Amino acid sequence: MGTPLRQYIYEIGSILGKLGSDLCQQANNINQPMNIHGQIKQTMDNLTYYLHNLNADLDAYRYNLIKDGESNLNPIEIESLKSALHHLINGESYTHNGESSSPTAELYKMMFLIDSLYRLMAHGTQGSKEYFFDKIADKDR
Incomplete structure (x- = not known):
């Protein structure tokens, strides 16, 4: 799957997809009241875990780049992550x-x-x- 960054992005997408599926199932079940707290809590715990580890790997790549002047990261992927974060944090509609x-x-x-x-x-x-x-x-x- 390439760099560990791709694995974290995959895991983040996967847990968000599972949350979406769980929310859709609960919303479609009109015979029972929605109880989504557990799914949200578990997703946020997992999201925080993967973001933390992603940041740890980014920091290791940054350290190696400073130390050795080399990195096996794709600059386009880093730019894409930068833009995605900007939209997630600052995005207005x-x-x-x-x-x-x-x-x-x-x-x-x-x-x-x-x-x-x-x-x-x-x-x-x-x-x-x-x-x-x-x-x-x-x-x-």
């Missing part, structure tokens, strides 16, 4: 009404909404003042 967002911003927004829903369901809605996010219409995509 147009949403609607001239605004943009990112997956991270949407996840934080979702955390707020889930906390709010949980609080409202547990304690009722009397006296609550909640902020409403507007939904993106298909025509605005």
